[in-house]
Amino acid sequence: MQIYNTLTKKKEEFVPLNPGVVTMYVCGPTVYDFFHIGNARSFVMADIIRRYLEYIGYNVRYAMNLTDIDDKIINKANEEKIDSNEVAKKFTQAFYEDIKKLGIREANIHPKATEHMDEIVGLIDSLVQKGNAYNINGNVFYRVESFAGYGKLSGKKIDELESGSRVEVNTEKENPFDFSLWKKAKENEPSWDSPWGKGRPGWHTECSAMSMKHFGETIDIHAGGNDLIFPHHENEIAQSEAVTGKQFARYWMHFGFLNMKEEKMSKSLGNFFTAREILENYSAETIRLFFSQTHYSGPLAFSEDLLKTSQSALIKVENFVDLIKENSATSGGDSETTFDFESYFRLFSDAMDNDFNTPQATAVIFDFIKAANKAINETEQVGKNFYSKVLEFLNKTAQNVLGIIDLEKVKMQKSLENDLVKLLLDVRQKARAEKNFALSDEIRDKLTELGIELKDSKEGTTFKIK
RNA sequence: GGCGGCAUGGCCAAGCGGUCUAAGGCGAAGGUCUGCAAAACCUUUAUUCGUCAGUUCGAAUCUGACUGCCGCCUCCA
Numbered sequence: 001m002q003i004y005n006t007l008t009k010k011k012e013e014f015v016p017l018n019p020g021v022v023t024m025y026v027c028g029p030t031v032y033d034f035f036h037i038g039n040a041r042s043f044v045m046a047d048i049i050r051r052y053l054e055y056i057g058y059n060v061r062y063a064m065n066l067t068d069i070d071d072k073i074i075n076k077a078n079e080e081k082i083d084s085n086e087v088a089k090k091f092t093q094a095f096y097e098d099i100k101k102l103g104i105r106e107a108n109i110h111p112k113a114t115e116h117m118d119e120i121v122g123l124i125d126s127l128v129q130k131g132n133a134y135n136i137n138g139n140v141f142y143r144v145e146s147f148a149g150y151g152k153l154s155g156k157k158i159d160e161l162e163s164g165s166r167v168e169v170n171t172e173k174e175n176p177f178d179f180s181l182w183k184k185a186k187e188n189e190p191s192w193d194s195p196w197g198k199g200r201p202g203w204h205t206e207c208s209a210m211s212m213k214h215f216g217e218t219i220d221i222h223a224g225g226n227d228l229i230f231p232h233h234e235n236e237i238a239q240s241e242a243v244t245g246k247q248f249a250r251y252w253m254h255f256g257f258l259n260m261k262e263e264k265m266s267k268s269l270g271n272f273f274t275a276r277e278i279l280e281n282y283s284a285e286t287i288r289l290f291f292s293q294t295h296y297s298g299p300l301a302f303s304e305d306l307l308k309t310s311q312s313a314l315i316k317v318e319n320f321v322d323l324i325k326e327n328s329a330t331s332g333g334d335s336e337t338t339f340d341f342e343s344y345f346r347l348f349s350d351a352m353d354n355d356f357n358t359p360q361a362t363a364v365i366f367d368f369i370k371a372a373n374k375a376i377n378e379t380e381q382v383g384k385n386f387y388s389k390v391l392e393f394l395n396k397t398a399q400n401v402l403g404i405i406d407l408e409k410v411k412m413q414k415s416l417e418n419d420l421v422k423l424l425l426d427v428r429q430k431a432r433a434e435k436n437f438a439l440s441d442e443i444r445d446k447l448t449e450l451g452i453e454l455k456d457s458k459e460g461t462t463f464k465i466k
Numbered sequence: 467g468g469c470g471g472c473a474u475g476g477c478c479a480a481g482c483g484g485u486c487u488a489a490g491g492c493g494a495a496g497g498u499c500u501g502c503a504a505a506a507c508c509u510u511u512a513u514u515c516g517u518c519a520g521u522u523c524g525a526a527u528c529u530g531a532c533u534g535c536c537g538c539c540u541c542c543a
Contacts, residue, residue: 009470011482027543035543042543072541151469154538160468161539203541225543229470232542255543256471259536266542293479293491298472299536306478309492316491319506351480359480363490373507437501448504455505464505 001056001353003221004297006229006252007153011355016220017250022058023215024050025249027207027224027232028110030067031091032076036272037287037302038258038265040102042225044288044403045255045296045356047104049223051401052352064107065210066092068114069200074189084190088114098275103284103403111210113201117192119209120201123243124181124194132242136172138184138197144177147238153252154230179235181205204235208248212240222249227264229254256298265302278307286311289404292358313366317405320369321394322464327376328387335383339375341393344368348397358402365398417465421452425461 001014016022026046029035035043046064053060068088077084092112113120124140127133132146144150144158151157158177180202185191191198211219217240224233233252240248257264260271278287290310294300344364351360372390376382391407398405424443431440444454453464 029543030541039543046543070541155469156539157468223543226471227538227542230538231540257537257543264537264542268540268542289491295480298479301478306492309478312493313491316506323506354482357480359490363480366490370508377507432501435501441502444503453505454503456500456503457506 002355003251003253004355005250006254007249009155012251014251016058017218020057020059022053022060022221023219024053024060024062024221024223025207025211025215025219026062026064026222027228028064028066029091029095030070030072031088031095032070032072033091033267034094034274034276035098036265036267037275037278038272039225040098040275040278040287041258041291041300042223042255043099043104044102044291045358046223047102048288048292048358048402049221049253049296049356051105051403052356055352055396055401056349061215062107063109063111063211063214065111065113065207066095067206068092068112069190070113070203094276098279101279101284102275103288103406109214111206111214113206113210116206116210116213117201119213120205121182121192121194123205123209123212123239124201126243127181127239128195130242132238133181134174135182135196138182138199139172139180140182140196140202141173141178142181142235142238144175144179144238147242149241150238151234153237154234156230156234179204179231181239204232205239207232208236208240211236211248212244217244217246217248219249221251221253223253224255226254226256253296255296256294256300258300258302260302273302282307282311283314285404285406286314288402289314289362292362292402292404295359296356314404317365317369317394317398320373321391321405321407323376324372324387324390327382328384328391331382331384331387333381333383334385335379335381337375337379337382337386339372339386339389341389344371344393345397348401352401361397361402362404365394365402365404368393421447421463421465425454425463429461 002011003014004011024046026042028043029039043064050060050062069084073084073087077087080087124133127142128135128140131143133140133142158175161177182194182196182199182205183202184196185198185200189200191200211222222233222236229252237248259265263269263271265272286307287310290307291300293310293313344367347364347367348361351357351364354360375386394405395407399407424447428440428443431437431443447454447463451465455462455464
């Protein structure tokens with residue numbers, strides 16, 4: 001299993017610190033708004049990575065943090081004239097709802113900054129003790145120069161940063177790139193006690209503190225969006241490793257952006273759709289297939305047309321599942337079908353083992369469907385065992401790892417509707433027998449208008465409610 | 467200015483030195499089925515991989531230059 005590691009800029013063989021167990025920490029959202037479909041991409045891809053690691057037998061300990069105290073939350077609270085707590089609570093709730101709708105599996109833990117103040121303060125205190133941080137009037141800054149490895153993740157050098165910097169120079173700091181660990185409370189701001197007075201944690205501290213608290217000083221995988229490489233993840237490394245002297249995370253993974261017309265989708269640019277909005281019109285499976293068809297590390301252009309493309313592709317998979325389920329219900333016995341299921345499992349693993357190559361993996365699913373269709377068409381007697389193996393393959397790969405299909409959900413229809421449609425089909429069949437095509441077509445057209453699609457075949461007419 | 471990424475068919479997108487006259491999806495065209503349809507299924511759809519050099523027996527894949535995009539350096543998945 002190979003993973004591209006941002007730290008070494010290479011694909012590396014993945015070997016967890018402790019055999020059989022993988023600790024994985026993913027940077028989650030700041031809960032000041034609904035998350036957008038670009039955020040959703042990271043969350044979904046992280047979910048697929050987690051699921052695949054479980055698929056190959058690892059016990060994955062998975063955390064995604066929620067930043068629930070931050071400038072943005074405070075600003076939002078001021079705008080809406082409510083308590084910042086309320087803001088965080090509301091969007092935390094929304095976050096849980098949305099990731100559930102996206103089919104994202106529950107994390108083992110969603111650590112929150114406000115629930116880890118002791119650890120955060122403790123971490124900052126250690127940094128101050130060790131000389132990696134300094135307190136100026138209740139603001140504590142990290143002394144960037146004190147950490148030799150600063151820049152090792154992002155490839156940036158402190159002296160080179162200066163040239164293009166547009167950071168407002170804070171004269172209090174020793175170095176303009178020193179970053180805030182603890183922010184002194186302003187009036188009417190939520191605050192916590194600390195050795196430096198009332199305040200709240202700065203941007204990056206929570207992730208270090210929480211990751212170490214829950215998973216120990218060194219974790220296996222730390223992941224997040226591309227834009228977190230610098231400064232967020234760089235700073236996490238500086239904070240954590242300065243304190244522990246140990247490697248903070250062994251594999252750093254970063255997700256490419258979702259772009260709107262060549263431009264990064266982001267809240268600050270205002271060019272975004274919330275995941276919620278998209279979920280109103282598209283299923284989680286469609287969205288997940290859409291994401292899976294591009295490698296997680298590259299950019300992905302978002303448009304509704306592209307999403308529709310994935311929707312069409314998914315219909316193909318669902319039709320196939322329909323067919324398999326129908327056939328499976330009516331067939332019996334074993335068949336002699338020679339079909340190499342193992343090779344498809346292997347191809348799927350090969351793809352995923354190569355730095356989670358989901359586009360390749362989805363291609364394997366489509367190849368599998370084509371080959372299985374062919375086998376069915378070319379075989380006289382297809383037995384039940386074949387169909388159940390097909391379903392097993394899809395269950396293990398497309399459903400459990402990629403989450404692009406829900407085998408249970410396909411073909412769930414209400415019985416009353418079914419009975420009524422069947423009644424109409426009987427009438428139509430009589431009309432057809434009498435060659436009264438005007439009437440039979442009228443029935444068909446009206447049903448089509450209602451979203452009920454008819455399919456005539458030798459065995460009779462079947463239908464599908466769209 | 468510094469650092470990083472990308473450029474493959476009408477569109478999206480794999481590919482990591484030979485099996486590439488390049489996977490898969492969408493779209494399109496033809497076929498099977500049908501009273502006609504629709505749906506489904508089957509088949510076809512890049513001798514070519516931004517441009518120009520180079521390395522190599524061999525390059526979409528490595529190197530260099532060039533062109534064009536994008537991101538980070540500032541809160542951001």
